[in-house]
Amino acid sequence: MSISPTAVGDPLTPDDAAVLARAFKVLGDPVRLRVLSLIAARNGGEVCVCDITAAFDLTGPTISYHLRQLREAGLVDCQRRGTWVYYWIMPARLALLSRFLDPAAAATPVAAS
């Protein structure tokens, strides 16, 4: 991904805009945002699909559809372990989008993680 970290301070190229817009579009759904925050809020960092599905008044296929959107946007990743599939977030990807929206916040020196 080659998008300038100060993108909001410089005009976006159509190509960069297309890449960024695809990620933001995936974030532009309340169910997906809740799924994302549910995963991010989990202390272990991983959440089983069954736990996600249980948190919503939606069918399994619908949750699966939203998880796929998040996965294909690079916002989450997953791994199968036995019968269960676990999801976790991709912080670097979220940080990239964050810096686009507010380059000034990213100007703070990087502290030890």
Next chain:
Amino acid sequence: MSISPTAVGDPLTPDDAAVLARAFKVLGDPVRLRVLSLIAARNGGEVCVCDITAAFDLTGPTISYHLRQLREAGLVDCQRRGTWVYYWIMPARLALLSRFLDPAAAATPVAAS
């Protein structure tokens, strides 16, 4: 029915998710992202609609439609001056979205008020 809180952070409420998702959805279009960065990149901070329209291979009404989306999401604001209408970005709103995506980046060394 409530989701148990964690040390990492609390999952979004459906209401909060709806508010955030609406803003991200508006950002989820390449034309709108380019419009936003075009305005943000302008040194004076303000851009006339005619300049925005000239930068795209789209009709005036279409640009007007996208500007309205951005305006209603609180991402930009505008003012008419004579025949022309000028747009500027709303940095606080963008910073809010940025902090949601990467709370760590917004953790400035300044003490909270």
Next chain:
DNA sequence: TCTCTAGGTTGACAGATGTCTAATCAAAGA
């Protein structure tokens, strides 16, 4: 092998979205 369970895929469909043309509104100037 066969069965059971957790997830994912497919196909269908109502509703939302982005784009255009045509019409309308707002301000300036003759």
Next chain:
DNA sequence: TCTTTGATTAGACATCTGTCAACCTAGAGA
């Protein structure tokens, strides 16, 4: 007042999205 220019609104329409029911796949365990 009439015309011209800049911008928005209205209506139409093709495409995209989110959701579900039905079906399929992967793994565990008899």
